[in-house]
Amino acid sequence: MKIREINAMRGPNYWSVRRHKLIVMVLDLEEMEQRPSDTIDGFKDRLVAMFPTMYSHRCSVGEPGGFFQRVEEGTWMGHIIEHIALEIQTLAGMDTGFGRTRGYGEEGVYNVVFSYIEESVGRYAAKAAVRICEALIEGEDYDLEPDIQEMRELREKYRLGPSTGSIVEEAVSRGIPWIRLNQYSLCQLGYGANQKRIQATVTSETSSIGVELACDKEDTKYLLEQAEVEVPRGDIISRERSLEEACRYVGYPLVIKPIGGNHGRGITVDIQDYDSAVKAFHAAKEVSRRVIVEKFITGEDYRLLVINNEFVAGAKRTPAHVIGDGKSTVRELVDEVNKDPRRGYGHEKVLTQITINELTKKILEDAGYTEDSVISEGEMLILKDTANLSTGGTAEDVTDIVHPANVSMAERISKIIDLDICGIDIMTTDISKPLAETGGAVLEVNAGPGFRMHLAPTTGLPRNVAAPVVDKLFPVQGDTGRIPIVAITGTNGKTTTSRLIAHMAKMSGHRVGYTTSDGVYIQNRLLMKGDCTGPASAEFVLKDPTVNFAVLECARGGLLRAGLGFANCDVAVVTNVAADHLGLKGIHTVEQLAKVKGVVPETVLPDGYAVLNADDDLVFGMRRGIDCNLALFSMDENNPRVQALQRKGGITAVYENGYVTLCRGKWKMRIMKADQIPLTYGGKAKFMIQNVLAAVIAANVRGISIEDMKAALRTFLPSADQTPGRLNLFKFENFQILLDYAHNPAGMRALQKFTNELDATVKVGIIAGIGDRREEDNNEMGRIAAEMFDEIIIRQDKHLRGKTEEQLISMLDAGIKEKDPQKKTTIIPSEREAITHAVSNARKGSLIILCSDVVPDALDLVKEFKEKETSGEMVFAQN
Numbered sequence: 012m013k014i015r016e017i018n019a020m021r022g023p024n025y026w027s028v029r030r031h032k033l034i035v036m037v038l039d040l041e042e043m044e045q046r047p048s049d050t051i052d053g054f055k056d057r058l059v060a061m062f063p064t065m066y067s068h069r070c071s072v073g074e075p076g077g078f079f080q081r082v083e084e085g086t087w088m089g090h091i092i093e094h095i096a097l098e099i100q101t102l103a104g105m106d107t108g109f110g111r112t113r114g115y116g117e118e119g120v121y122n123v124v125f126s127y128i129e130e131s132v133g134r135y136a137a138k139a140a141v142r143i144c145e146a147l148i149e150g151e152d153y154d155l156e157p158d159i160q161e162m163r164e165l166r167e168k169y170r171l172g173p174s175t176g177s178i179v180e181e182a183v184s185r186g187i188p189w190i191r192l193n194q195y196s197l198c199q200l201g202y203g204a205n206q207k208r209i210q211a212t213v214t215s216e217t218s219s220i221g222v223e224l225a226c227d228k229e230d231t232k233y234l235l236e237q238a239e240v241e242v243p244r245g246d247i248i249s250r251e252r253s254l255e256e257a258c259r260y261v262g263y264p265l266v267i268k269p270i271g272g273n274h275g276r277g278i279t280v281d282i283q284d285y286d287s288a289v290k291a292f293h294a295a296k297e298v299s300r301r302v303i304v305e306k307f308i309t310g311e312d313y314r315l316l317v318i319n320n321e322f323v324a325g326a327k328r329t330p331a332h333v334i335g336d337g338k339s340t341v342r343e344l345v346d347e348v349n350k351d352p353r354r355g356y357g358h359e360k361v362l363t364q365i366t367i368n369e370l371t372k373k374i375l376e377d378a379g380y381t382e383d384s385v386i387s388e389g390e391m392l393i394l395k396d397t398a399n400l401s402t403g404g405t406a407e408d409v410t411d412i413v414h415p416a417n418v419s420m421a422e423r424i425s426k427i428i429d430l431d432i433c434g435i436d437i438m439t440t441d442i443s444k445p446l447a448e449t450g451g452a453v454l455e456v457n458a459g460p461g462f463r464m465h466l467a468p469t470t471g472l473p474r475n476v477a478a479p480v481v482d483k484l485f486p487v488q489g490d491t492g493r494i495p496i497v498a499i500t501g502t503n504g505k506t507t508t509s510r511l512i513a514h515m516a517k518m519s520g521h522r523v524g525y526t527t528s529d530g531v532y533i534q535n536r537l538l539m540k541g542d543c544t545g546p547a548s549a550e551f552v553l554k555d556p557t558v559n560f561a562v563l564e565c566a567r568g569g570l571l572r573a574g575l576g577f578a579n580c581d582v583a584v585v586t587n588v589a590a591d592h593l594g595l596k597g598i599h600t601v602e603q604l605a606k607v608k609g610v611v612p613e614t615v616l617p618d619g620y621a622v623l624n625a626d627d628d629l630v631f632g633m634r635r636g637i638d639c640n641l642a643l644f645s646m647d648e649n650n651p652r653v654q655a656l657q658r659k660g661g662i663t664a665v666y667e668n669g670y671v672t673l674c675r676g677k678w679k680m681r682i683m684k685a686d687q688i689p690l691t692y693g694g695k696a697k698f699m700i701q702n703v704l705a706a707v708i709a710a711n712v713r714g715i716s717i718e719d720m721k722a723a724l725r726t727f728l729p730s731a732d733q734t735p736g737r738l739n740l741f742k743f744e745n746f747q748i749l750l751d752y753a754h755n756p757a758g759m760r761a762l763q764k765f766t767n768e769l770d771a772t773v774k775v776g777i778i779a780g781i782g783d784r785r786e787e788d789n790n791e792m793g794r795i796a797a798e799m800f801d802e803i804i805i806r807q808d809k810h811l812r813g814k815t816e817e818q819l820i821s822m823l824d825a826g827i828k829e830k831d832p833q834k835k836t837t838i839i840p841s842e843r844e845a846i847t848h849a850v851s852n853a854r855k856g857s858l859i860i861l862c863s864d865v866v867p868d869a870l871d872l873v874k875e876f877k878e879k880e881t882s883g884e885m886v887f888a889q890n
Contacts, residue, residue: 012088012145013039015120017137019130022546024574025606026124028613028636030109031574034096034133036123037115037597038089038141043148044119049085057147058082058091061155062098070094087112088144089121096125096133096140099155103162104359105132116599131165167357172196174212174462181477186491188578190550200484201492202577203558204522207484212432213459214484221429225458228270228303231428235453238427240420241446242453245305254292257304258285264307267291269299278396281307287377308438308452312398315413315435316465317425318479322418324465325410325442331365331395331403335386341375342367342382345394353469358401361467365394365403399461406464408471409442416445424456431483434460494558495521496577497709500565500611501586501630502604503758504702505544507737508586511690511706513562514733515723519715521560524552528566528752529735529866533558540867545569546576553577560713567607571596575610581619582712583612584705588629589757593785605629615639620662620712622705625652642712644704646697648672662712664704669694671703671724673711682707683721689728695768696738698761699729731874736866738765741873743880746853747771748873750861754781756791762860763799771858776800777845778862779807780819789819793826800860802835803827806845816840843872850876 015037022031048054058065059079068078078094093110100107110125127133139158146153171179175196179189182200190199196211208215213222224230235242246257247270258265267288268278277298279291288304295302316324333344345365348354354362367382371394375381378392386392398404417437425433439451446452465474485492497516499509506527513525517535524533526548531539533555539548544566552561553576565575588605598604612621613636624630625643631652634641641661645653648667657663660676670681671688686694688703703724710720729738736752749769753762766774778796780789796803805823807816820838827834839845846869849859863869 012041012043012141014138014141015039017134018572019127019133020574021130022574022576022578023610023614025571025610026111026122027109028610030126031578032127032130032133033109033574034123034125034127034137036092036137038092038121038123040088040119040121043088046148047085047087048082048091051148053150054147055079055082057150061143061147061153062095064102065094065098068094068098087121088148089123092140092144093123093125095143096123096136099139099143099158100127100132100136100162102155103132103159103166104355105129105162105166115597122597129166129170131169132162135162135165163356163359166359169194170358171198172211172461173358173466174460175209177462177466177475177477178209178212178480181475181481185481185485186493187481187485188491188493188553190554192554199554200481202496202553203494203524203561204556205492205494205559206554206556207492209480209484211459212462212480214431214480216484217431217458218429221431221433222458224428225430225433225456226271228268228455229301231456232303234427235424235456238423240424240427240453241451243306243308245303247301247303248292249301251289251292254288254304255285258288261304261306264309266303266305266307267295268303268305269295269297270301270303271299280396306452308450308454310438310440310449310451311442313409313437313439313442314460314464315417315421315437316433316460316462316476317421317430317435318432318476319483320422320425320431321479322413322421323410323479324408324474324476325413326464326468326471327407327409327442328398328400328464329405329407330393330398331405332391332393333365333386335388335390335392337388338385340383340385341380341392344386344392354403358463362405362469363401363403367394370396400463401461405469408465408468408474410472410474412443414443414445416447417442420446420453424453428456430456430458432460432480433457493581494553494561495582495713496553496561496563496580497582497584497713498563498565498575498577498580498611498614499584499586499705500608501584501624502589502591502608502755503761504586504698504705505564505566506752507690507699507734508584508702508705509562509564510734511702511723511727512584512709514727515706515710515715515720516560516562516713518723518726519710519719522557523560523562524555524558525562525564526552527564542566542568546573549576565611567591567598567604568596570607570610571598575614577614579614579616579619580611581616582622582709583615583619584622584709585609585612585624585627585630585633586702586705587624587627587757589755590788591755591757591784593788601629605632609633609636612637612639620708622708622712624701624705625650625663626701640712642708644701644708646701646704662708664708666700666704671700671707673707673717680717682717683724688724690724690734690738692729692738692740692765692768696729696765698765699738731870735870736863739870739873741877743853743877745855746850746857746859748850748859748861748876750863750866750869750873752864752866753862754864755784756788756795759792759795759799759862762862763795766799766858766860769858770856772856773801773854773858774799775802775804775849775853775857775859776862777804777806777842777849777859778823779805779842779864780814780823781864786822789822790826790829793823793828794830795826796823797827797830797834800834803837804845804849805836805838806842807840842869846872 018035020033070078089112105128107126266280277295312328349364354364395402434457436455439449465476513523516523526543531543544564549563620640620642621637622642625645644664646666648665653663663674673680691699739750741748
């Protein structure tokens, strides 16, 4: 078996609009296509022995054991690999269960689709599942544990931490979208100009001064002392010669810790003598230049969490420990504790497993023990020097018993240090009494405090401490941090429609970011060049903090490669669906292509609009999958589909009596005469009128006024600047050049209808075959060209896309000869040379029609000729 490719979906996709996190593996079964599971001796028994927990997989049978039943009856290896990939993720602590395996359109090749929690783990699971299946087929031994551990480690490396994850989950529950901005914990909540940012539990509204103060224990302690907050007596030193005097001033027992430490690094507690103090001093010096020596306060360790200057949760923390039974060694006691099903690897469960590392061994040594020591019955042995849950500690929720005086003190501290989210560490014997009564003290104030102890305490009530964070970032009820998103898809017209909608939004005062097949534009500035119609380009716009209106062109390639770059949009426009790129990525029919493009309208929010082409059966059929308002556009005002929606009071746009007309119900609002809209070339470019109809509805449902629409339509010109490569007409003294991106039969037919309206003594077409199209598509392009042009020049695309130059030229030539064997045809592979040849030999009154795939290069050359003509540097032949 051979893996052809593995793609990770990260948004709504062809396989599922609701399940965004899917692995799609293209798997060639090769000879295994002829060997289903029931033909392999002992296969099922080996599978059951390796994965007894797979009994829970119901599969299509719909009951426990259903999958094993399918294996016994006989199923293909792609299906089995799907289930293995799901099960090994579950065994690694990532329980996920959606999968499906479907034919790719080639014999023995399948799309193996399954859900993942972490992308890196999902990709690993895909490869591991194939290896495991091959071992089961051959009857070879296979050790699962290395794979399971590798997946656990990948999860811990790339997952969001518990604190960040809880805030993101809370945001998502309120309909707030999010984007991860790096591989760590920096995340964006909301889009564009409405975004807020978090990094763990530090937010974009957290005071930088507050963070600096919290990181500087000296300044923190000084400010708290000045404010009469109970803190331990202490001193700050930087040299060992000052240590003895500091110990004498503070008095034993004491604690030594670095000034700038975090996560418990370099801290030594309960120091009883000078020799221990010296060791602790050097441990702290490894973390920071200056060291705190302060009184060790006896009692228990408490964390009070304050968000937006309000106390929200409290927890008592206990370091990782074991309790002796008088017969078990330390190692055996730790193993017993780790059997607790609540303990897992890293952050996968409520508690973390206890590890015996070098720090633990040192603590044991200081206590006079080793790993093999037997601890007396009832003795509690501390194994770590801090109470962090990440090192195996436990937490007990005490929120409801914290004394009001301590609550007031904590809220006051948050204002003194100026932190919107802070964790206050307190040592006291009884948190239900004021510190002044117990002799307790505030030990530390933490910026970016961990939430795990409050979200999932070992005992006591879990607290949703993420909610007040989101409340602070988005204080207005119902605020989702979104910006309007208009998404455009279809086979032809996407780019022009996207640009036109963006122009309308800009004319109405919005700061617009938009993506096209030419690049990404932020407020009309081109910031990324190339085909930018995929999810990465969409995220580029949605991450930009200056943008408050997004217009996103969405092509099939990005949808199939990674899904959409956003979960929901406000308006989706589908221009049309026609045969294009068929035979690629498992999409072989126009119906499958429609399903790909239908993902976009299915993501529209319930109060948004799907704007569909009522003249296109496949597009109109997409209405069945939407959960939003429907709007239709048509070149025929008598289209029964449009009339039916009008009778229901719906929004439509039609071309009637020469006007672009917007209708609400049956009431008509004529926007402009089509022949007065520059984009339509006096009404001759019918497909441009169709694009205008779609844009008018999208603008209207987003609240753009008719006056702004009219202004936009008047100023949106079919030019190299505003619509590069889309009906760009260059008038020379004695001939014209029309440059267009027509790159499929449907696009060529639309261009043909337009050019039929143009007068010319001779029409010369410059065309190219396209490597990622089927042979019949390139043949059809040749046939259409033979109808359109008096003379044809066959050139070659810059990107061959899997075929040879000779193959592509032959396909086009075959189509031309089939239509008109006598058609004058010249082959000039270089685009530059082909254009130069056509221009140099242009006859008076001729029209050169250039179909180009690399628009910027062709535009530059045509502009060069235009400049030379203007300056008198070039004299063209006049035949």
